[in-house]
Amino acid sequence: MNIALLLEQKLDPNAGGVQRSTFKLVNIFQTYHHHSIIISVGKHTSRKENFEGITLYYVNIDQDIQLKNILENEEIDCVINQTGYSVGLTKLILKSKPSKTKIINTLRINPLNFYDNHQNIIQELFNRKKIGFLNTLLTRKLILSYHIIKQNIELSYIVKKTDAFVMLSERFKPELFFLAPPLRKNENKIFGIGNPFQRPEIDIKNLPKENIVLYVGRLNIQQKRVDLLLQIWKRLHAEAPDWNFWVLGEGQEKKKMKQFCEENNLDRITFFGKVNPNEYYEKAKIFHMTSAFEGFGNVLIEAQSYGCVPVLFDSYAAASDIVIQNKNGVLIPPFRIDEYVNQTKRLMNNPTELKKKSENGFENVLRFSYEKAYEKWEDVFKSLK
Structure with a gap:
């Protein structure tokens, strides 16, 4: 299988979790004889590099024909979108991919992160913008309600439009179904896989x-x-x-x-x-x-x-x-x-x-x-x- 992993950041395996895990996954897939590449989509200067034996493309997001050409030329069978909660990037992949190419979207954070922590998040945001006086119970309820509706719409679209949806834990499924109850019908294509880790050879x-x-x-x-x-x-x-x-x-x-x-x-x-x-x-x-x-x-x-x-x-x-x-x-x-x-x-x-x-x-x-x-x-x- 020919696999392309997409992310929005420039690749740095020593940086955040999504970049580190993307780099690890490419190496794992190659070990099991899958031709695997990385495509970074963003405000980049378009170019192709060899990064420690991995083919790495930088694609300018405003020139979507570049992504289409890469997926066709590399004969990609499956795209793994590591920015899987991005409706915009999902639409770009759907528009650019060959008809037989499958899409897997990943979610790199727990679904209820905002719901569970909205009070602290809103307080910090309002204080930073110096509008703390707006941080009332009514304001928080309105923001939370808007957020739940928005997540319901976006998650429903993303999961239904892709061939598989991978979160970092099976335990996140109830959170996902809480935010978007209709997705229970799609449970057969929702998976939980933690980040891979190779233990060092030490005593x-x-x-x-x-x-x-x-x-x-x-x-x-x-x-x-x-x-x-x-x-x-x-x-x-x-x-x-x-x-x-x-x-x-x-x-x-x-x-x-x-x-x-x-x-x-x-x-x-x-x-x-x-x-x-x-x-x-x-x-x-x-x-x-x-x-x-x-x-x-x-x-x-x-x-x-x-x-x-x-x-x-x-x-x-x-x-x-x-x-x-x-x-x-x-x-x-x-x-x-x-x-x-x-x-x-x-x-x-x-x-x-x-x-x-x-x-x-x-x-x-x-x-x-x-x-x-x-x-x-x-x-x-x-x-x-």
């Missing part, structure tokens, strides 16, 4: 572990809730004096986070910026994630692959796909800071339990191997025939 028993809590991710409030991250560390800073906190990542809240630490005399916290996290995973014992929503949570598997035990809010359905409660990590009801602090302290004070969860997490990573991921994608491909 976690020999890693130089230290008393370090680690965070890896963007520094924002709307999704990552780094405000809660620092409230938690403020408590732990006082109660766990022999532990340090390392923060990896960049974002709009970084300056405020540093200011918060200065105002509250929080030392033993280091901001490393955006760096390759692997050597930090090797040393950290506990991983903190405070996100309000996620699509999957690649960092959880990354942490487990280095024996770093995750503690996180059970704030999105796919969290429990990765973390099995009290076996390879700890899930906290959102957003109970007291319990988050207490559970972290329990791990800090119980090295035997921490070691067991670390070992279990390391084994858990194998469930997301390239081989396991391809088995699920093969089921999707079979459904297209």
Whole structure:
């Protein structure tokens, strides 16, 4: 099968989840003898590149004939749209593809991310635009109602017009059907496949572990809730004096986070910026994630692959796909800071339990191997025939 994976960003395997997963999927498909290419559609200068053995096309979105020509010349059998919640890109593919070419759209975030977190999202948006006085109960209800109607229409169109629809977890199906109930009739072409991950060839028993809590991710409030991250560390800073906190990542809240630490005399916290996290995973014992929503949570598997035990809010359905409660990590009801602090302290004070969860997490990573991921994608491909 000849496969084209589409995304809107320029390809950077070290950047966001969609780019990293796209790069991994192409390599996996090629391993199983599928001719696979990547097409980036956006405000690009049109060109063709070879990226680490992968054919990569950049297509200017205003010149749709380019996409049509690529799909025809490469004899593409299947297009996987990695920006699958884009009605515009879906329409472009439908317009450009050969008649026999199949379309698979993917959804890279949990469907109810706005519904579950609309109050915080609206508050942050209005405050940023300096119209906080409009943030009333009536306004929020109107915005939420509009959003539900809009998602119903868009998701219904996307799923019905494509040959398969892939989300990051089977657990997202009830969320999808809540937003667009008619899609229950199309359940046979809706799939849940987590992001693939290849566990590093290491022995976690020999890693130089230290008393370090680690965070890896963007520094924002709307999704990552780094405000809660620092409230938690403020408590732990006082109660766990022999532990340090390392923060990896960049974002709009970084300056405020540093200011918060200065105002509250929080030392033993280091901001490393955006760096390759692997050597930090090797040393950290506990991983903190405070996100309000996620699509999957690649960092959880990354942490487990280095024996770093995750503690996180059970704030999105796919969290429990990765973390099995009290076996390879700890899930906290959102957003109970007291319990988050207490559970972290329990791990800090119980090295035997921490070691067991670390070992279990390391084994858990194998469930997301390239081989396991391809088995699920093969089921999707079979459904297209």
